[in-house]
Amino acid sequence: MPEDTLLQRRHRVLGSASPLFYDNPLHLVRGEGVWLFDVDGRRYLDVYNNVPCVGHCNPHVTEAMHRQASTLNIHTRYLDEQVVRYAERLTATFGEPLDTAMFTCTGSEANELALRLARFASGGTGIIVSDYNYHGNSASLAQVTTALPSPEPFAAHARAVPIPCLYRAPAGTTEAQLAEQYAANIAAAIASMQAQGIRPAALLIDTLFANEGLPRVPASFVNKAAALIRAAGGLFIADEVQSGFGRTGDHLWGHQAHGVVPDIVTLGKPMGNGYPLAGLITHKALVESFGRHAMYFNTFGGSPVAAAVGMAVLDVIEQQQLLKNAQDVGAYVQQRLQALATRHSIIGDVRGKGLFFAMELVRDHASKEPAGLEARKVVNDMRENGVLISKIGAGDNILKLRPPLVFGRDHADLFVDTLDQALSAI
Amino acid sequence: MPEDTLLQRRHRVLGSASPLFYDNPLHLVRGEGVWLFDVDGRRYLDVYNNVPCVGHCNPHVTEAMHRQASTLNIHTRYLDEQVVRYAERLTATFGEPLDTAMFTCTGSEANELALRLARFASGGTGIIVSDYNYHGNSASLAQVTTALPSPEPFAAHARAVPIPCLYRAPAGTTEAQLAEQYAANIAAAIASMQAQGIRPAALLIDTLFANEGLPRVPASFVNKAAALIRAAGGLFIADEVQSGFGRTGDHLWGHQAHGVVPDIVTLGKPMGNGYPLAGLITHKALVESFGRHAMYFNTFGGSPVAAAVGMAVLDVIEQQQLLKNAQDVGAYVQQRLQALATRHSIIGDVRGKGLFFAMELVRDHASKEPAGLEARKVVNDMRENGVLISKIGAGDNILKLRPPLVFGRDHADLFVDTLDQALSAI
Known part of the structure; x- marks a missing residue:
């Protein structure tokens, strides 16, 4: 045999x-x-x-992981220097008011937490996503996913909007016209929610639009989209699980190219070079007020090992x-x-x-x-x-x-x- | 200063x-x-x-992690020997029909996925939990959490039932009577769902009842509870994030003491001795049919490093x-x-x-x-x-x-x- x-x-x-x-x-x-x-x-x-x-198996990262895992690996309910130093270093790369970090293990957990924060802050449930998105594998993310099959039907409280693509724009359309047209879709999505009594909670997009195929979007589109969701009482969540940590070359963070500051930035994939490390960066006021109503705890998130690995990744990005x-x-x-x-x-x-x-x-x-x-x-x-x-x-x-x-x-x-x-x- | x-x-x-x-x-x-x-x-x-x-910083585990992280650390979309060997070794510790593993990074992700599987398999949404439970930090778990504050209201599709406790049982009540009384609460929760058109999807409990304070429960209670949810078309999910990996001494898995085989067993905390490793074990038929409708993927779950760490933990549990x-x-x-x-x-x-x-x-x-x-x-x-x-x-x-x-x-x-x-x- x-x-x-x-x-x-x-x-x-x-x-x-x-x-x-x-x-x-x-x-x-x-x-x-x-x-x-x-x-x-x-x-x-x-x-x-x-x-x-x-780089695969980067020795600076694996050594930092091994050193810390051989010294102390514990959750965040004790005081630890590493997680504080890492959070300080990470938040310093964002401008004000993005000054506070919450750590998770995966991008799915980061987006899941971002939506919890947005629903809490807005008092709403409405989520706007792109019509070819993937933000994670939890139930509430599966309900708004449009790029992958899932048995959960698309949520009644969500709306999927198309993302403009200069390559596929009708000939003769200017960037400004395209931005207006696609922003109008977002305005219509918000109006459609409101007509059904759904209060908007968040616009959740990857500012690189990786799943959508990296379309070149008109310069003002993301800015307009963020303004619309905020005017409707919702938060702008930038999913930087793909665009973060220097991927785009021009900035460390993908949203920076759009000249707009998100309310929440979610991080993942490259953050730990393969170690399960993810999280989000947002305003302190949001974390504090959420914390008065929720006890959020993530057993492995923000451990000394996670922090040491995260630091080592930032070291290499800077040094090289x-x-x-x-x-x-x-x-x-x-x-x-x-x-x-x-x-x-x-x-x-x-x-x-x-x-x-x-x-x-x-x-x-x-x-x-x-x-x-x-x-x-x-x-x-x-x-x-x-x-x-x-x-x-x-x-x-x-x-x-x-x-x-x-x-x-x-x-x-x-x-x-x-x-x-x-x-x-x- | x-x-x-x-x-x-x-x-x-x-x-x-x-x-x-x-x-x-x-x-x-x-x-x-x-x-x-x-x-x-x-x-x-x-x-x-x-x-x-x-043990904190166990060298057999940290060496295995370091060795594998220095060799290959990648997601499961390529073939890898380690994750298959680990899944084989892990599923072998469960009896039939619990023969298939799905890996995640945290217990929250494992319970979140278990609920997705249960909703899919049952066609229902109804979840029964204990009245002092915590199964994770995602939105759909927060909606059924009763042991911690969360801004999400308790879900209309969920029911929280009390767990019997021999210490607090009225004097003169026998174990059998207590089991009957508390099973009756579960039957009532199911009936209350059904009266509202909610089809039961799952009973989700920690078979050690750790958050509830480790009550001594009547011998037949868990068995009766599992039978009731199954008769109503739902699945029995045993959350072994706390009771698994030999914690109880008598068996490797907490449910084994109750003489009942769950439909899904979720695993977490001790699984990687601090490395973010979690997952679930269930029937192959359920994984296969879910897979025909969903593309479930977890970037860090089941990586060669996660598998090497998981193997090392099992090694120590056996060798020591x-x-x-x-x-x-x-x-x-x-x-x-x-x-x-x-x-x-x-x-x-x-x-x-x-x-x-x-x-x-x-x-x-x-x-x-x-x-x-x-x-x-x-x-x-x-x-x-x-x-x-x-x-x-x-x-x-x-x-x-x-x-x-x-x-x-x-x-x-x-x-x-x-x-x-x-x-x-x-």
């Missing part, structure tokens, strides 16, 4: 629905920097994973000047991807910021018909050729390119050359 | 509502085994923390025979606490299982009036005398005694002697 394969064993104990990447799933055994290695010793360039932002790297290498990749677009007609649009790129594949430049099957082929071909990417968007046709922030020009060249081949093979 | 104290700095960046233990908060800097050390080098015996179940230790030392502590009860009239009841004890303090043995202020004094006195405990229960009068599982007889003697002094000082 042949031994069961790892895939068969996985299906048996985790179920067959636990999601896997690639038609030919990848069995990994090691990671280092921008590289992942499979069970046969083959090396893959990671152009997908943002969680290991300072990873914002500057994201800007420099990001600009280089953009330029090379734009050059590809002149040679491969399937490329409809190239966009992105810092080290997060989207390449939209279309069957026709006029109709912009999403080339979903082709995108799938490119992703699988790249995997076979040693470069890991993925795809997103409602048409499943947008390549999702989001390497660790320690990505250099040599890595960029290998990535773009491999992509060039994969596109040629279609 | 004097420097700000750590407490002031903490209030500034985490808010003043972030909960702290003791009237005189404890500033910790180191942990080892059953010991915690404060900033002045003073040693405290930890008789409270169940998270570091195999911690179940047997919980039984042996647990029996010894019980005996010494019972002896204290003969000398301190404030002790109304001593109860517990394995290495989880409750000592209920009352002002009068006839009225059983909760001695909440006295319990607070004992907890604070013990802290000043180098032993860490806490208190629970609706009357805040039940000492909560739950040391790491590596607790020995010498630790037990120090603990009981210090408790003896604190009780004498009242």
Whole structure:
């Protein structure tokens, strides 16, 4: 009898629905920097994973984790220097009035808590999200999720609005007109809630719009959207689980590019370089008043180990000047991807910021018909050729390119050359 | 100008509502085994923390974490040997049909997911919980929480039922009668839901009833309760975040003492000895059918590091025979606490299982009036005398005694002697 394969064993104990990447799933055994290695010793360039932002298995981070885990690992009901220092350092990177931190373990928990805060502060229940969003796996987030299947019906108290995309805007529409049109959708969503007696609580968006496929949005859109929800008594929650920690190169935080200060910023994925660390930053007054009505406690959130890991990640981002790297290498990749677009007609649009790129594949430049099957082929071909990417968007046709922030020009060249081949093979 | 104290700095960046233990908060800097050390080098015996179940900073666990974090730390969308081996080892400790694992980072996430599964499987929304419960910090758990304040009103689709307590049962009531009476409350809760058109989804209880103060419940109560929810089409979810991983000494899992197999068992706190590791175990059929309607993914849940840590915790539990230790030392502590009860009239009841004890303090043995202020004094006195405990229960009068599982007889003697002094000082 042949031994069961790892895939068969996985299906048996985790179920067959636990999601896997690639038609030919990848069995990994090691990671280092921008590289992942499979069970046969083959090396893959990671152009997908943002969680290991300072590189897979970064020794500065793993040593800090080990040192602290060998010294003290406890919850926050005792006084501890590390969590206070980390919260001070983290909040200092935000301007006033974002001065207070609450720690969780996952981005889902951070968004879940942000919605609890927003409902409390507003006295409302209404949530506005994008029409292709994913903010987490809890029940109340599943009820407003539009980018993934879930058995929960879309919440009656929520409204999903489209996000403007300059690439798909009708010819002749100006940025200002587009911003007005899409802001009008948000105003209509608010009016529709109010007509049903639903008081708005929050606008919850990723300011990079990663799930939506990184659309270039008109400059004033996010600002207008935030003003509308606030005028209706709700809070503006910026989900920076994807856009935070220097990903965009221009700023440490994604919302800063939009010139708008959120009421709550939620953080996750790259925050602990793989250690389960997440949280939110908001106004002290909100935390204090919520705290008079709720006893919020997170057993593992804000532990000394979480804080030491978080500090180590900030150390590396600063010491290795990873914002500057994201800007420099990001600009280089953009330029090379734009050059590809002149040679491969399937490329409809190239966009992105810092080290997060989207390449939209279309069957026709006029109709912009999403080339979903082709995108799938490119992703699988790249995997076979040693470069890991993925795809997103409602048409499943947008390549999702989001390497660790320690990505250099040599890595960029290998990535773009491999992509060039994969596109040629279609 | 004097420097700000750590407490002031903490209030500034985490808010003043972030909960702290003791009237005189404890500033910790180191942990080892059953010991915690404060900033002045003073040693405290930890008789409270169940998270570091195999001991604070257990080197077998921290080495496993470091080794794996230095090798590969990635999400579950790639094939990985560690998570499969861990899931195989973990599910093997449950009998059939509990054969499939889903991993999360926190107990809150595990209970949140369990409720999603139960709503999906039952087609209902009705949740039955105890009238002094805490199962997590998400919105849908806050809506059914009765042991902590939260701004969310108690959910209209939920019912809170009292848990029987042999200590507080009317004189002359038999165990069988008590079980019948309290099961009748559950039947009434189900009927009340159904009368309002609410289909029952789940009974969610901690089979040790830790928040309720570890009441001794009649032998057949949990079995009857599970039968009632199932007859009404709902699932029985056993929250083993506190009772799991050998805490009770007699079995690895708390539900096993009740002779009933839950539909879902949720796990957390001690699972990773402080690393954010949690999850649930259930039937494969439920995971498979949920997976046909939902794409559940948890970025950090089930990572190779989480799996390596979870394996290391199971290693220590087995190699150091911690179940047997919980039984042996647990029996010894019980005996010494019972002896204290003969000398301190404030002790109304001593109860517990394995290495989880409750000592209920009352002002009068006839009225059983909760001695909440006295319990607070004992907890604070013990802290000043180098032993860490806490208190629970609706009357805040039940000492909560739950040391790491590596607790020995010498630790037990120090603990009981210090408790003896604190009780004498009242």
